[in-house]
Amino acid sequence: MSDYSWRVGGTSGISDSENGVGAVYLRKLTSSKYKGVVPQPNGRWGAQIYEKHRRIWLGTFNEEGEAAKAYDVAARRFRGHAALTNFMVSGKGIQDDIETTFLNSHSKAEIVDMLRKHTYNDELEQSAHNYGSKESGADVMESKPSVCERVQLFDKAVTPSDVGKLNRMVIPKQHAEKHLPLQLASSSKGGLLNFEDNGGKIWRFRYSFWNSSQSYVLTKGWRRFVKEKNLKAGDIVSFHRSTGSDKRLFIEWEQRDSSRKPSMKQVESGQMVRLFGVNLFSKS
């Protein structure tokens, strides 16, 4: 399938030579008709997506279409359900299908890693199977606790004070009143709310309204989260809620920009064991 074709109208000279130096493949490769797909010199296809001025390589594929699908998956994970893709249908309603759930349950790094290793479909299928059998007992969530249908409530780029000495995070009133009615918390356990992170770990925060500043805040428990995740001002904290009748809450986070080398700090701070060998956001 080495469809090593040249671009239409391109120069025909084919210096097939392999002279030690210099002699390069100066022929133009046929560009792909798919978004996020680039031709490789050997006739295969590479997939890539950009974020924050950086290219994130999604791997190489034999078939152009496979590369395009890889891009689609990444686009969905990086840019949301409405992202422009090659094949997927761009819907805008509630995102509650299996694949969306799967994507929401994995970090960008994990998804990219699966794409590069060509294991995405297997993982997704595995997840789907798991999901289907979740009706039996009461301990099914054991293996993959973070996998369940969820919808995003809101994101917030944490401010310096959110990660500073005040040991609290302000929840924008607009979002608090719409998604986190104070009553929800106070009624249960004295203002305590439980959030589950990607690793399935439960974080309990005190949630209350401060009259002095007329703002909704997460207080007790927040500092621990900031410390363990090594949150820095500008990082994004994302809140989700399960779509089912059980009102489970989820909290995720991601760094503001990848220029601040991630791996080391995250690893050192404990947690974050799910970073893969691949240095997704760094150069060689």
Place this chain on the structure above:
DNA sequence: CTTTGTGTTGAG
């Protein structure tokens, strides 16, 4: 050796 995927640039 072959192939990847990064460095880089310039267009949109």
Place this chain on the structure above:
DNA sequence: TCAACACAAAGG
């Protein structure tokens, strides 16, 4: 943000 291009690094 995006793909084209060249090629050094990575892989076998």
